[in-house]
Amino acid sequence: MAGMNTNTQTRSRGGVRRSKKLSTRVDMTPMVDLGFLLITFFMLTTTMAKPRVTNLLMPASDGKQMPLSASKALTVLLGPDNRIAFYESNGEETAPHPQDIHNTTYAEATGIGDIIRRKQKLLAAAGHPGDLMLLIKPASSSTYKNAVDLLDEVSINRVHRYAFMDIAPWEAQYFQ
Template identity: 85%
Template sequence: MAEMNTNTQTHARGGGQRSKKLSTRVDMTPMVDLGFLLITFFMLTTSLAKARVTNLIMPANDGQQMPLSASKALTVLLGPDSRIAFYESNGEETAPHPQDIHTTTYAEASGIGSVIRRKQALLAAAGKPGELMVLIKPTTQSNYKNAVDLLDELSINRVNRYAFMDISTWEAGYFQ
């Protein structure tokens, strides 16, 4: 509790009375206890940030391959130094003509997101909206951040069908 000490001694000097000097002492222990109780209460009742993860749905491994037309597919090659190459293909091992392979970046206005939106618009005009399949082929020199950035672009553009695939030797040689 708060305690107040007073000095009640008076000294008479020269016939006059001197004013009393009171000393006050406030005990701060209950205030500190209350502070720690509040800190403990808020620490225990606060919800911490939940970790956000991307759900990855794996297909059943029944040995059969799904047919995919080249007009509905977009193959994206992730190279070193955040370089991206893309071309229209259904993932077959045949190399397209070199003029059919294009490069882009992760830029917001003119990067891989605009390529995806353009391809989606073409499919929607053909009466096949939502059928875009993106085949992602990272090289050994690409980094994890590039793959996550590409997955973010796919999520932003509502692409629900994508697959990570092994890169072929001629595709890996494209970035040499």
């Protein structure tokens, strides 16, 4: 509350009369209370950020497979202990020759990212830029970190088409 403090003591000095000086004091307690009430009101009545849903496009469930050229596909096998193997194939269940399967790592200069970039350059030279289809097949002994690291490389190299697939039995034996 606002109040007036009055001082009733006056000193007299030889006939000169001084006027009383009044001091004002404003009590800010009600204003602080009102501020906290308003903050509480707006915190309780506001709407928080609504969760957003990402649209997931699923393939048609008619059972037909999309035709994929072996020259535009790169199959990546994720194995245990951060091991990666890759070969050029369109995901058919026929095993390539053992000399066609190569090992690589997650290294920055000579790893799987470099393999993806080379494949993209070959497709661009052949007149098919952006047509690379990456088939990712994690083994049961691979870790989640391996899949995330590979998806990071996919994002860095701007691969727009990729798919996770089940690993074939002959591919799983490659890592044993």
